[in-house]
Amino acid sequence: MSDHSKTSSPVGHTPLHPLLGIRVVEFHAKGPVPLCTMMLADMGAEVVQVMREVTGARGDPRWRYTDRAKTAEHLDLKQPNDLDRARELIARADVVVEGFRPGAMERLHLGPDDCAMANPRLVYARITGWGQDGPRSQLAGHDINYLAATGALDAIGTADSGPVPPLNLLADFAGGSLQAAYGICAALLERERSGRGCTIDISMTEGVLSLMTSLFAIRARGDWPGARGSNFLDGGAPWYGVYETSDGRHIAVGAMEPVFREAFFRGIGLPVERARQSERPDTWPAIRAEVAEVIRARTREEWVREFEGVDACVTAVSSMDEALADPSLRARDAFVEEAGHEGRPRPGPGLRLHRAVAPP
DSSP, X not given: OBOGGGOOOOXXXXXXXXXXXXXXXXXXXXXXXXXXXXXXXXXXXXXXXXXXXXXXXXXXXXXXXXXXXXXXXXXXXXXXXXXXXXXXXXXXXXXXXXXXXXXXXXXXXXXXXXXXXXXXXXXXXXXESSOSSSTTTTOOOXXXXXXXXXXHHHHSSOTTTOOOOOTTIXXXXXXXXXXXXXXXXXXXXXXXXXXXOOEEEEEHHHXXXXXXXXXXXXXXXXXXXXXXXXXXXXXXXXXXEEEEOTTSOEEEEEOOSHHHHHHHHHHHTOOHHHHHHTTSGGGHHHHHHHHHHHHTTSOHHHHHHHTTTOOSOEEXXXXXXXXXXXXXXXXXXXXXXXXXXXXXXXXXXXXXXXXXXXXX
């Protein structure tokens, strides 16, 4: 595992940090805000967190993984001197990111209109669950609530399980952090043309809906019956889902295309004709039960060895401990260890920019 400052790039390439020189003020909050600003810091931005003093395990920098490469200013925004200091930081910033309930920053006179008076080039990103206006804008919520409103939560799970929360990955981080980072980069680019900043209204609920665009298209064309666990992406198809092995572990199968599907059926010892029959949804329940019985007869590692080097889209379902030790992930420096954090690796940047080195 590598030091974060030495993120690997393909041989002959130099990593790029396109946000060098961009100053970000993060008004610290849980959930999507710190992950968004971590992504900006990974791309070279200078991030200052405005936060209260945090004590206990949550204040221990060893466990605040999303705070890498950031500095902190401990301010109490109810105190006039600290509020003035926050204004000073904003006046010199390129970006502000906050995740409070709508109106909270305005009550402190730190809303986007107030800040634009002193810093008209400021990009001001606001991450909330329901958006800055609308009937639910003042309603409290968390990832699971925003998912519930979009149809995503209803679609995740099996026919027997009921809806299953996908941790807080979808609304907080995909619908919030990723959408905000994308919006900030777009706004900074637009600022180069106009010379002016803007306000970005990120609704985690609408971010999830955006992620579901393809699913709504599939539904519109009639290829998504709707019942949980009966569709081709939710485990209904025998060639796309998770199967339990004899040792209580699991393998994931994503053999959607016919060539992979046939390789999968050959690998588990079932006739290739079953793969061809499984193109029809009416065959799925019976064939899936047959596949499940076969896979349950061997351990996870036996199936891993069976499919080693075979393009059948079969992967062991790893625990987090196993992911940390995965040789393929280690080869890519997917986890990093920073000075003072030895033995506690954390995920590295999810994207890397590089420019080819000119030949001599």
